[in-house]
Amino acid sequence: MAVNKKVDVAIVGVGWVGGIIAAELTKAGLTVVGLERGHNRNIAQWQPRDELRYAIRYDLFQNASNETWSFRHNLSETALPMRQLGAWLPGTGIGGAGVHWNGQTWRFHPRDFTIKTSTVDRYGASAIPANMAIQDWGITYDELEPYYDKFEYMAGIAGKAGNLKGEKITGGNVFEGPRSREFPVKPPPDTPLMALFRKATTNLGYHPFTGPTANLPVASYKNPDGIVRGQCAYCGFCERFGCEVGAKADPVGTVIPVAMKTGRFKVLEYANAFMIKNDGKNAQSILYFDGLGRIQEQPADIIVLGAFMFNNVRLLLQSKLGTPYDPTTATGVVGRNFCYQTGGGGASGWFSDEEFKRYMGAGALSCAMDDLNADNFDHTGLGFLGGGSITVGQSGARPIQSLSVPPGTPAFGSAWKAAVQKYYKSVVSVGFQGESPAYQMHYCDLDPNYRDIYGNPLLRLTFDWQPNERAMIAYAGTKTLPIMQEMLPNGTVYKSGATPSGDVISGGPGALPAHFDTTAYQSTHITGGAIMGADPDTSVVNNYLQMWDAENVFVVGACNFPQNAGFNPTGTVGALAYRAAEGILKYHKSGGALV
Amino acid sequence: MTESELGPYDGQWVAMRGDVVVAHGPDEESVRGHEDVHDGDLVFPVGEPPSGFYLINV
Amino acid sequence: MTEERTTADGPQGLHRMTRLGLLRRGAVAGVTGVATGSLITIGEAEAAPEAPPPTLRFFTAWEFDYVTAMAETIWPTDDLGPGAREAGVGYYIDGQLSGSWGKGNRFYLNGPFYQPADTGHGWQIPMTPADVYRAFLPGYDNYVRHTYGAPYPELTAAQQTSAMTDLQQNKASIPLAGSTSYAASDFYALFRQNVLEGMLSDPAYGGNKNMVGWKFVGFPGDPLRRGDPYEDYIFNDKPYPYADKPLPMNPVYAKEGVSSAAGRTGSGVPADYPAKGGK
Numbered sequence: 001m002a003v004n005k006k007v008d009v010a011i012v013g014v015g016w017v018g019g020i021i022a023a024e025l026t027k028a029g030l031t032v033v034g035l036e037r038g039h040n041r042n043i044a045q046w047q048p049r050d051e052l053r054y055a056i057r058y059d060l061f062q063n064a065s066n067e068t069w070s071f072r073h074n075l076s077e078t079a080l081p082m083r084q085l086g087a088w089l090p091g092t093g094i095g096g097a098g099v100h101w102n103g104q105t106w107r108f109h110p111r112d113f114t115i116k117t118s119t120v121d122r123y124g125a126s127a128i129p130a131n132m133a134i135q136d137w138g139i140t141y142d143e144l145e146p147y148y149d150k151f152e153y154m155a156g157i158a159g160k161a162g163n164l165k166g167e168k169i170t171g172g173n174v175f176e177g178p179r180s181r182e183f184p185v186k187p188p189p190d191t192p193l194m195a196l197f198r199k200a201t202t203n204l205g206y207h208p209f210t211g212p213t214a215n216l217p218v219a220s221y222k223n224p225d226g227i228v229r230g231q232c233a234y235c236g237f238c239e240r241f242g243c244e245v246g247a248k249a250d251p252v253g254t255v256i257p258v259a260m261k262t263g264r265f266k267v268l269e270y271a272n273a274f275m276i277k278n279d280g281k282n283a284q285s286i287l288y289f290d291g292l293g294r295i296q297e298q299p300a301d302i303i304v305l306g307a308f309m310f311n312n313v314r315l316l317l318q319s320k321l322g323t324p325y326d327p328t329t330a331t332g333v334v335g336r337n338f339c340y341q342t343g344g345g346g347a348s349g350w351f352s353d354e355e356f357k358r359y360m361g362a363g364a365l366s367c368a369m370d371d372l373n374a375d376n377f378d379h380t381g382l383g384f385l386g387g388g389s390i391t392v393g394q395s396g397a398r399p400i401q402s403l404s405v406p407p408g409t410p411a412f413g414s415a416w417k418a419a420v421q422k423y424y425k426s427v428v429s430v431g432f433q434g435e436s437p438a439y440q441m442h443y444c445d446l447d448p449n450y451r452d453i454y455g456n457p458l459l460r461l462t463f464d465w466q467p468n469e470r471a472m473i474a475y476a477g478t479k480t481l482p483i484m485q486e487m488l489p490n491g492t493v494y495k496s497g498a499t500p501s502g503d504v505i506s507g508g509p510g511a512l513p514a515h516f517d518t519t520a521y522q523s524t525h526i527t528g529g530a531i532m533g534a535d536p537d538t539s540v541v542n543n544y545l546q547m548w549d550a551e552n553v554f555v556v557g558a559c560n561f562p563q564n565a566g567f568n569p570t571g572t573v574g575a576l577a578y579r580a581a582e583g584i585l586k587y588h589k590s591g592g593a594l595v
Numbered sequence: 596m597t598e599s600e601l602g603p604y605d606g607q608w609v610a611m612r613g614d615v616v617v618a619h620g621p622d623e624e625s626v627r628g629h630e631d632v633h634d635g636d637l638v639f640p641v642g643e644p645p646s647g648f649y650l651i652n653v
Numbered sequence: 654m655t656e657e658r659t660t661a662d663g664p665q666g667l668h669r670m671t672r673l674g675l676l677r678r679g680a681v682a683g684v685t686g687v688a689t690g691s692l693i694t695i696g697e698a699e700a701a702p703e704a705p706p707p708t709l710r711f712f713t714a715w716e717f718d719y720v721t722a723m724a725e726t727i728w729p730t731d732d733l734g735p736g737a738r739e740a741g742v743g744y745y746i747d748g749q750l751s752g753s754w755g756k757g758n759r760f761y762l763n764g765p766f767y768q769p770a771d772t773g774h775g776w777q778i779p780m781t782p783a784d785v786y787r788a789f790l791p792g793y794d795n796y797v798r799h800t801y802g803a804p805y806p807e808l809t810a811a812q813q814t815s816a817m818t819d820l821q822q823n824k825a826s827i828p829l830a831g832s833t834s835y836a837a838s839d840f841y842a843l844f845r846q847n848v849l850e851g852m853l854s855d856p857a858y859g860g861n862k863n864m865v866g867w868k869f870v871g872f873p874g875d876p877l878r879r880g881d882p883y884e885d886y887i888f889n890d891k892p893y894p895y896a897d898k899p900l901p902m903n904p905v906y907a908k909e910g911v912s913s914a915a916g917r918t919g920s921g922v923p924a925d926y927p928a929k930g931g932k
Contacts, residue, residue: 049876073773080767083760083775190888383637398872400853412821418733471639514771514772515771515772
């Protein structure tokens with residue numbers, strides 16, 4: 001085993017988190033090594049706009065045959081491996097999932113950070129189901145605001161503020177927390193589809209706004225680090241693809257070059273970290289498999305786990321850093337509060353006489369409303385907690401995956417073929433993306449049966465939909481249907497047994513499957529397992545993302561979320577990365593517990 | 596701690612109190628109107644949503 | 654006189670193509686354009702002399718014939734346009750099954766294997782997609798001949814629809830299927846997905862020949878090959894003039910001087926792009 005030269009900081013993962021932290025630390029004079037299990041990547045590799053290769057054969061994603069997860073719905077089941085990628089698509093390689101994300105960039109609401117306190121205050125403690133384990137983050141929105149701002153200006157996020165220092169502004173998201181200043185870039189215009197949603201939701205009394213986007217809608221943008229990016233071509237190959245144009249903000253084009261330029265950042269490719277060498281209170285080095293499968297060691301004064309949520313949690317468990325969570329007693333911390341994203345309860349419309357040019361789009365080009373998210377509406381008497389964002393997006397209708405036809409249409413043959421041709425250009429969905437609360441029995445640990453390519457145990461996930469989410473999705477469907485009806489007034493709402501024709505709408509109370517389906521893609525927003533908080537008994541890290549148990553270890557990412565909000569996570573992940581960078585610099589200077 | 600098994604109710608509506616299914620039926624009205632269902636019980640459908648895509652690619 | 658047959662019973666009851674069948678199946682042209690840097694029109698490419706049909710790399714002739722007939726049921730030739738046969742879906746699927754996906758490159762195929770106790774666990778068998786096709790087709794053929802009296806390619810269109818529906822609704826009883834690990838309807842879903850891919854993936858993969866699939870739905874292929882960004886059309890109602898003139902990703906079809914979208918990047922981003930690994 002070779003032992004590398006010791007550095008100030010070693011980071012596992014060179015995606016958004018690793019890239020941001022490397023840039024901030026190297027700018028401040030620290031030496032940093034990033035360990036990336038995948039390989040170096042650059043924009044030339046992302047020329048082909050090839051739906052089969054990237055969207056369906058998963059060219060940029062983790063290879064399940066090397067490493068996957070086992071999954072069970074409850075504690076009494078034997079967990080089975082996810083033998084193909086399905087519900088989620090984690091990335092690998094330099095830039096990680098930051099390369100192939102859509103670019104939707106949100107801030108969580110102030111209430112999201114104090115969800116437990118706020119819910120009890122408003123509805124009483126008995127409103128929270130006995131096994132629901134939501135908890136406060138140990139940081140407030142106001143404390144995190146400067147870091148959100150920093151991420152948004154680095155990435156050139158385009159949008160319109162709905163709350164500037166407490167003043168609500170029509171046209172922005174009037175439900176968001178106060179911003180200290182406007183977005184760095186103005187939002188894109190509406191496509192005809194977005195305009196239709198905006199009009200319909202306004203008519204119904206909601207407050208729509210343009211979705212905040214990392215797909216640059218202006219000719220160019222120069223960020224505070226001096227990086228210049230170019231304009232989006234609306235090619236419609238965003239999610240699951242790398243952006244050849246550089247319009248979609250990604251770590252490869254923004255923060256990693258900044259770190260590289262200092263000369264103090266080194267990336268080890270094909271470096272698959274599997275263990276943090278530690279004595280329980282102090283970590284000394286990262287053990288990893290190199291590209292030839294040999295074990296190598298990277299010592300550092302400070303160690304940062306900046307990998308995808310699954311990998312951070314697995315590394316902690318494998319390294320016996322922090323007390324593993326026991327769901328039967330609800331004690332311990334590593335692995336607890338594993339959450340996802342609750343999608344469903346949307347409505348679809350098939351317009352018989354429209355051409356929306358759906359093959360044109362950008363990942364975050366959308367119009368959204370926040371009225372039915374979080375606690376933005378009164379839940380009294382509804383029986384469930386939480387909500388979600390409601391959006392019409394135009395991210396690009398690549399044909400293999402965009403052949404939606406009205407219900408009641410046969411699934412194959414000439415009648416189906418005719419419907420495909422008729423509706424490919426004009427089917428629209430109003431989507432609902434909901435919160436995912438934490439539960440006592442949802443958690444991560446190491447699987448007893450299945451191993452990865454190196455012989456190490458897979459991460460085992462225990463998770464299923466609970467009555468709260470089912471009731472939320474049922475409710476969501478009763479709200480998205482009227483929106484679609486407003487968008488398509490001549491639409492007939494499909495009833496089982498009918499033969500659909502003309503303008504057709506499908507919607508109504510939403511349903512989730514009897515059991516969580518690991519095969520259907522839903523979202524790559526997986527959270528928790530190394531959560532932040534104010535109390536070392538119920539969290540892994542403090543609000544500088546420093547481990548309570550080992551002060552020279554920082555664990556950063558969506559793994560820190562105690563539960564997931566009704567928004568995409570990257571904005572918050574970016575903010576936490578900047579927060580962690582500040583904490584690491586403080587620790588590097590003065591040592592000790594930061595909280 | 597295990598949730599009441601919902602597999603048998605695929606395609607139906609159910610009412611749940613805590614972790615227990617207290618009623619099920621072919622549609623919302625029949626379940627809400629069921630004699631065993633009280634105020635505060637959660638009522639929802641189980642199964643795949645009707646066809647069409649609802650999720651934003653994220 | 655005996656009816657002209659396109660298949661015949663060979664040894665072990667295996668079906669083989671007669672010479673007539675081979676001729677009727679026809680040739681599938683490959684792209685024969687030479688890279689000149691100018692925009693080769695699709696018309697020019699289609700007028701080029703037809704190359705011989707692709708060599709099968711996985712399917713036997715019998716399997717190819719079967720799969721093509723089944724694919725035609727999913728996406729038929731009709732008044733609206735060409736179907737799966739003409740689009741080369743059989744060749745597409747052959748290519749996929751002979752390649753890394755078909756051989757389970759990205760499948761976690763380590764045991765132990767259990768039958769799932771409930772839904773939502775997906776693929777739980779030690780087979781690859783190539784294994785599945787090879788194992789299921791003879792089983793399905795057995796069922797079809799038993800139920801409808803002839804092999805699938807020889808059934809009427811109505812019978813074929815019925816036989817496909819039996820797969821879709823899990824009514825076809827096929828050995829190795831019928832358990833919670835893998836059902837006939839799972840095979841149907843896999844097959845149907847492959848047909849869609851074969852109709853609508855880039856022609857480089859052997860299907861969507863002459864972009865018949867893209868032209869059918871109105872998908873223009875790779876916009877940046879043409880050098881016209883979509884931003885002049887996406888925010889208004891102007892029809893896009895090239896929706897029915899798709900371009901594939903092969904750079905041979907790119908507009909002169911357009912080899913990538915590099916010209917669109919901001920000045921701070923070099924064409925040969927980061928992230929150079931620190932060494």
